[in-house]
Amino acid sequence: MKEYFNEDGHLTDIALYDLLDELPDELERLEIAEHLSFCDHCTERYTALLCDDALLSSPEPLKTNVLQRIRQRARVIFLNRYVAAGAAACFTMILWTSGAFRVDMQISDDRPFEKLTVMTENFTEKTAEFGQNVSDEINKFFTSFDLKGVLNHEKK
Template identity: 45%
Template sequence: MDVFDDRTGHITDEGFAALLAGQLDELASLEAAEHLSFCDSCCARYADLLTGEALLEPEHSLVQPVMERAKRRSRVIFFRHAMKAGLAACLALTLWFTGVFTMLPSAVGAALPDRAAYRLEQQQRLNEAAEKELKEQLDASNAPADTLNTRISNAVGQLLNALNQKGESDK
């Protein structure tokens, strides 16, 4: 028994009878189910056989009105996208011809300080503050520079004497 017609590829009357009676093996049942999933004419015949009555046909076809609505909707969507793109292009050209884009880099450059110059200025402020603090410390001690050198050399000498004395006492 052939489930499918070799000439048209549709399910035969014997195939429908075997499908309804449950006499098809598993592979043939799967093939028939797959065919019914995409073949509208076989699906309508199968539904007809299951219910025992013919399916109702609509008074008039709905294909034409639905397709017209889909076309109208696609035109509206296309028009909206075209309007958005056109408005964006007009705005960009208006800004371009008014010179906004040529003024923008100079305005941004004037508004934002140069980082390197800013860092250099901060470092100079820190150096000036450190120099001022050193001058204040020297003025507060009122000690001339040669006295400081003398104090340092005396401290080093005392340290060396202490080390020599310790070394002699260890012997």
């Protein structure tokens, strides 16, 4: 019977080569397999025998690309949040200064629903007027260009 273990408890080279050639009997293979299941040093030596190929290194460092993509995504999220909040604030200020939220106090207090109806109608009219003005200006802007991106009113 061959000695498959050193004095320090690790597998010998003979045990590893015999395991490759399937020479040990069932009980010895089980002992070797049990040792390989918890000994990283012997497992590393055995896998080095199994594959003679050298490990390839990555063609480019991945850490910098991943970090750049994370930073880019953070910038996009930051920009989207604050642009949306800024646009909402601008829209609110435009509506506020145009008088859409102005409350007309000249209606008598004995008819609160009439007051609410008038305020709603005023708000609806002002927002519709504002939306129509914005739509008209956008249409004017886009109709001033032809398909080549040159202004229509410019002379060549």
